[in-house]
Amino acid sequence: MSDALHARKVGFFGDVVSVAIRALRSIPRDPEVIIPALIIPVFFYFVNVGALSKLTGGAGAGGQGADFDYKAFQIPTAILFAVTGISRANTVVTDIQTGYLDRLLMTPVNRLALLVGMMVADFVLVAALTIPVIVLGIITGVSFATGVGGAIVFVLVASLWGLVFAGFPYAIALKTGNPAAVNTSFVIFFPFMFLTTAFVPESALSGWLSGAAKANPVTYLLEALRSLVMTGWDGTALLKGLAAIGGVGVVTLGLALLALRGRVARG
C-alpha cells in the first residue's frame, strides 16, 4: 500500500477543475452534440441571407435602406443558433442512470462543483462553437465594427448566453434523470429564438409579434451582439444585453440549483 496517501477534501475550485476536465474530455467523444451545433447555424445563415436580404434592403416594406448589411445582421442570429441549448445535461442523465453520480456523491466532492464543473466545460464548448460562425461571416464579407476587441466581447457575451440557457436542460436532467425529458428542453428554444428580431429588424415586425419581441430577452441580446458587428461600441445596448442574460440566468440557474439540491439530498 502507498504510505504517503492521505485522502482529504479538496474544496470547491479544485473540484470544479476535476469535474470540468472530465466533461471537456468527453466533448469530442460526443459528436452528436457538436455536429448539429455546427451545421444548424450555417444552414440558417445561408437560408436567411438568401431569402430575406433583398426584403430587408432598400426602401420597401421592412426595408432598412440600401446600405443595410443583412449578412452582418444575421451573424448574431447564427451564433445564437450555435450556442443555445448546448450542454452536458445528457451526461448528467447518464451519470444518474448508471449510478456514477452516486459514486461521485460518495466522495467528498463539493456538490455544487458537480454542476459548475459541467458548466465550465459548456462555456468552453459554446465559445469554441462561435468561432466557425465568425469565420463564416468573415469569409462572406462581414467585418466587426468594433474590431478584434469587439469580436472577443461578442464571443464572451454569446457564450454567457449559451451557459445561462443551459440551466434549463440541467434543471430538467437533475430533476427527472430522464433523457427524453431533457430533449424536450429544446421546445423552450423556439419562443426564445423565433419570437424576436432573429430574422428581420424590429421595425419590420408588426402586431403581436412586435410585442412578443419587445418582451423577449433574446431581442436585447441580439441588439447587443449586432451593435458589436454593425454599429460600434454601444454601452447601452451591451448593458441591456447583459441584463437580459442576467434575468434569464436568475430563472434558469435558479431552477438548476434547486434541482441539484433535490438530487443530492439524502432524503
Place this chain on the structure above:
Amino acid sequence: MSNAELAIETQGLTRAFGDLRAVDGIDLAIPRGEIYGFLGPNGAGKSTVVRMLCTLLVPTAGTARVAGFDVVHQAEQVRLSIGAALQATAIDPKQTGRELLRLQARLYGLRGPAAASRLAELAELVDIGDALDRRVSTYSGGMKRRLDLAIALVHTPSLLFLDEPTTGLDPSSRVRVWDEVRRLNAAEGMTIFLTTQYLEEADELASRVGIIDRGRLATQGTPADLKRAVGADVVEADVHGDIEQAAAAVRALAEIEEVVVAGHVLTIRTANGSAALSPVALALAASGAEVRSLTLRTPTLDDVFLQLTGGHLQAGAEAA
C-alpha cells in the same frame, strides 16, 4: 467491544419510503478487520442499508456510525474513510479506465508521486493491460467490475462496501473478485461489508454473516454456527401430490427435528440423515405422494434462511 474497535455500529437503523419500511430496526456491531457478509433475497433491504452506511441516504430512525463517524452529522469524514462498489457497475462508459482512476484520485486530493504510485498499483489490480487506456464502453462485465473495485480503492479506505460484487460475473471472474477481497482483508487489514444473495459467496468470504429478510435482521453469526443451529443433516424431498399430507407423514417420524414446506419441496432436518433416509422414503410413499427426488446433504445458509423465514434465499432454490 469498545466503539473504537467497531468499523460499523448501528442501533435501530430504519429507513422508510412512505409507508414501506425498507429497513426496520437493524442493529449491527462489526469489528474492524472483519469480512461481514450481509445475506438476503432481492428486495430484502440490503442495498438500502448500504446506501445509508455510505451516506447516500439518511436513516428515518436509529443511528449508524461508520469508521467511528456518524453517517448523518459527520458524512464528510465517513466519505473519506470508505470505498464502495455498489450494485450497478457505476462507471462512465465514455472515459478510459485510467482517466476514471485519475479523476477519483483528484477528488480525494491525491496528487504527486504517491498518487502516481497508487494508480500504478491499481492498474496492476485491474489487470486489463492496454485496455486501461481504452474507453470503458469496450470492456467486458468482468473488466468493468474489476475497474469499479479499483476505483473504490484509490484512496486506500479503511472500510470497503461491496454490494453484490459478483452478480452477473462468470465463475472465473467471480473467483478473482473473491481472491482480491481476501487479499485486501488479510494484507491491508481492510474491513469489508459484503452484500450478496449467493450462499457460496458468503460461505467462502465472510467471517460472520447477517441474514436480512423484509428489512429485519433475522439472525447473525459465523456461517458454521448458523448452519450448526439448523441441525446435523438435511434431507430434501421433491414431492408431487398432497404436500401437506406428505409433510405430516414425515413429521410423525421419531428421528425428524423439523419439516419445512416450500412449494413442492420438503426440507427435513434430522440429527442423522443416513439413518433417516429410509424411514422418510417409506413415510412419503405411504402418504400417497409421488417422490421425484430424495437428497441427503449437509445444511447450507439457505437452510438457515428457510428455517428462519420459511422462504429461500435464491430464486429457483426450491427446484434445485
